[in-house]
Amino acid sequence: MSETTVSLTPKLSLTSVVTFGLAYMAPSLVMVIFGVISAASGGTAPTAFLVATGAMFLTALSYAKMARHYPTSGSAYVYTRKLLGSPVGFLVGWAVLLDYLFLPMVAWLVQSIYLNAQFPAVPVWVWMLLNAGLTTLVNIIGLTLTDRVNKLLTGLAVFIVLLFVAYCLVHLGHHAPTSYTRPLWNSGSSLGGISAAAAIAAYSYLGFDAVTTLSEETRDARRTIPRAVVLVIATGGLLFAAVAYIMQLVHPGGLFDDPETVAYTMSIEIGGQTFADWTNMAGIVGGFASGLAVQLSSSRLLYTMGRDGVLPQRFFGTLHPRTKTPVLCLLLTGAMCLLGLDISLATATSFINFGAFLAFTAVNVGVVVHFVRNRRAGVTKVLGYVVAPALGACVTVYLMTQLSVVALTIGLCWLAAGFAHLLWLTRGFSRPTPELSMGETPDGTEADRTQSPVEA
Template structure:
């Protein structure tokens, strides 16, 4: 059967937002609260405000570029068309490391949660089982995956609402009181600690950028994707701030917990007993599943865009299944690669995500800045602010995140980038032949 290499547009705004929120994994706010509170000296809500404002500038950069290039390649597409085609391939290659690492992290978290309840079951079985299920759902089409994600996100929101209610009830009945608005932000001496916590929490917002890989799955992407980007970032910001505000009010000092890094189960028991703990852990497990489903979906779309371009072997990576209208080969490949989580630690997988995410954030802002200087028309004040000042602020924050990375992350990123450069040199006759271009006029709808 002849391949059209055209993904059918099925996703509406609510589907894209659900996938972005699922990728973001809202339940992670509970897992990071203890350590973030320790770093920020009890100012987690303020740290979320800082990181939200900073990430918002990068989200606006994504919104600008997706209107110009409404295709599945995300930052790979933007970089190769705005800056340089060779660099675009390398950026896409490095970014891909985050897309492949997130399913690994979700598989590892599933192992942690389920092994605690069923210690007699081998951990590798949970890893393989989760990956097999999300691979199966993604093969049968993006609409099915999006619908499942929507239900899982609703359940996570329900857990969050009940958590907030129980926390408020505990504050009202107990000796603690709500944090006064004027005390949310720390005094001058604690500001560096606040920014340190913000750097840690920046990864909570990964998800708004992943949905740009779904542009070709989405109805009217030039309008839908930018709206979805801001909605995902905004909903996430409100949710994270609200939940941590109540948690910080009830527990201003997290040193009372036995395990600061795993404080959330202890909090769940304190505010709601063992019954709520079971409900809370179910929400955490569903969050892992939803995030893994969204991550594999986004990764397969990025590979598909590169395969359709011929950057990767087109026959395999650019293939769409005639019945399911999905890049089945890419989905299966992501599934197989994700099983390597059996041999990785959670810290190592997180380091890989940092490298890929920060690379994407950096080059998205750079693309908007370079586009500003390439613009041949008049540059009004509003245009200058939105196309130069805002992405510069976003880039400055990302540079700070880069500085916070550990040496393992830097080395892993450099090795991965080197491998991509070697492959690109081999396939382009040592950069004498330019990588193929996308015909964007065929992608607009």
């Protein structure tokens, strides 16, 4: 082994990490999908968001626990590798890789569609190249610049969402609602409808786990990352529920001419055409911030797997000596935008959730395994390390069963390809799965990385 000459540098604060997580989830997303959630829940969108928040919060707690015990980049890939075995960790990392490779492309495609709607003279493919190019450039220059740009754009996106809420409140001042409880439960509500809507809303929370990929670039990661995971899911969930409640007061019930354009038509109703055009900017600004956060976390997972020798180390496992960023990983994720030049948004998003829910399930199971290994006693330990993650696993397995046949087919085929790659790496399991050599601290948690991995 040789000593590492370049390594990730801890620069991020709690505020920075939480902001990256919120950017990943996109604060304006609640406005985009409100109509769909409201229609599915019978006009109780805020209740559906609250149920989704509670359901995903269980998995967030599991990620927080694992981030405290294993404060290294790699997220679910590292946690499952340490607790469920290297082969399982490899397959989970491989499954998540499908999401992380294509998520930046999806983020840029969504933003490009918004920009094309705002400036139709410029085609979507031009916006795709511009978005991917600018995002990649900012991420390559360095984490400090990425952090500053992300804070600025996410703050602006949240401001526009809050401005929209303010206009809604002024509108309600002139058109008082007949009931303030109807958005939470009404005669058209049902547990089945709310549960189905909550399952749809749960997809909006994907990304809270991505902050764990920043562990090695976060100051005092053992404390900061667990707190950030919980704060991201809690802040994002409460924001989604609050905005949905106000929108549901403005438009009671779940019947719409077009559920997918409710935010735009509502903006015209409460503020006029000019205000609606500016509200559309929330999606555009938030889209760029989301693209930054998604590409940042994607490149860190690729780097970690490359550093471990699971992916070709010479390409994926290197950092630029000056910027200390995985430049080649960033260029690869940036180049993925070329696949989005001739693909629909529905197709692009049809398969990216398989790996996420598989990873969520694996991390929840890993928490239970950690409890069993350490024989922790006490009621609170049982609740936190067995009951909550078990419930979380049930939720994520259920969500996985709700994916489309196309998503499941592509996900399973990708997983099969990963298994074939694992067989090749281990020569039919006659060799150990490539992984980084790490020390263990006295309490059983993972120590900081001090050595480079063995060449694959």
